[in-house]
Amino acid sequence: MPELPEVETVKRGLAPAMEGAVIVKAAVNRPDLRWPFPPAMAQRLTGARVNALRRRSKYILADLDTDETLLIHLGMSGRMTVSGDPLGRFVHEHPQAEKHDHVVLDMDNGARITFNDPRRFGAMDLLETAAADSHKLLSVLGPEPLGNDFHEGHLIAAFKGRNTPVKSALLDQGIIAGLGNIYVCEALFRAGISPRRKAGQIAAHRVAALVPIIRQVLQDAIRAGGSSLKDFRQASGELGYFQHSFDAYGREGEPCRREGCAGSIARITQSGRSTFYCVKCQR
Numbered sequence: 085m086p087e088l089p090e091v092e093t094v095k096r097g098l099a100p101a102m103e104g105a106v107i108v109k110a111a112v113n114r115p116d117l118r119w120p121f122p123p124a125m126a127q128r129l130t131g132a133r134v135n136a137l138r139r140r141s142k143y144i145l146a147d148l149d150t151d152e153t154l155l156i157h158l159g160m161s162g163r164m165t166v167s168g169d170p171l172g173r174f175v176h177e178h179p180q181a182e183k184h185d186h187v188v189l190d191m192d193n194g195a196r197i198t199f200n201d202p203r204r205f206g207a208m209d210l211l212e213t214a215a216a217d218s219h220k221l222l223s224v225l226g227p228e229p230l231g232n233d234f235h236e237g238h239l240i241a242a243f244k245g246r247n248t249p250v251k252s253a254l255l256d257q258g259i260i261a262g263l264g265n266i267y268v269c270e271a272l273f274r275a276g277i278s279p280r281r282k283a284g285q286i287a288a289h290r291v292a293a294l295v296p297i298i299r300q301v302l303q304d305a306i307r308a309g310g311s312s313l314k315d316f317r318q319a320s321g322e323l324g325y326f327q328h329s330f331d332a333y334g335r336e337g338e339p340c341r342r343e344g345c346a347g348s349i350a351r352i353t354q355s356g357r358s359t360f361y362c363v364k365c366q367r
């Protein structure tokens with residue numbers, strides 16, 4: 085499941101093919117994904133120029149010159165593929181159409197953007213650009229972890245009095261936008277905080293220390309994603325899934341990597357999802 089760094093990587097991969105280009109043809113091959121597509125989506129996209137691509141949480145937002153914004157969510161299994169870029173950044177020919185190619189955008193620069201999603205948990209919507217922040221999916225989001233509104237004071241206030249485990253608090257999209265299971269595990273490992281500890285019971289200085297750690301964990305992953313984009317020419321043209329090594333996530337039973345710690349990584353279930361952490365050094 086793509087998390088914030090993967091979505092950021094997809095956005096960066098799409099940018100050279102989409103920004104400044106006009107959508108000359110939009111094929112919308114089914115009425116819905118997770119939710120119905122907006123009315124007349126293909127017509128509303130056709131002829132629109134993409135002014136800019138941006139990311140909010142795990143959503144990619146394409147601001148169009150029609151005063152509308154195309155919202156893209158990859159869901160669980162969504163894949164974006166770029167083919168046929170005429171400027172030579174991507175050498176892929178247009179691939180054969182595949183079964184789950186639900187939306188295909190042909191750009192006036194020759195690039196083709198294909199959204200493929202076998203499980204259809206993804207989403208696309210068109211919203212009025214000026215009112216984008218009040219869209220039902222976006223208005224509930226807390227600050228971006230890499231933005232200025234995410235800071236020590238915010239996190240300390242958000243944790244105050246909270247009786248839920250810190251892991252649940254960090255997964256709460258209203259407290260911080262875009263953090264998912266993997267990077268919460270990684271951030272808590274780096275911070276040496278037990279994922280089971282109640283958010284409201286963590287000393288303020290330790291909560292404050294989480295802020296730069298969360299940023300660093302995400303930035304490290306985004307950097308790994310950026311490296312994957314450099315290899316793009318040899319790859320399939322598919323964006324956003326890259327090799328990345330984790331210190332805690334997925335390492336059940338393996339030795340803890342913290343210097344001087346003789347513990348090993350355990351897996352527990354919290355709110356139905358796997359948590360990986362070192363019982364010995366995460367307190």
Ligand SMILES: [Zn+2]
Pocket residue numbers: 340341342345346347348362363364365366
């Ligand atoms: Zn350890």
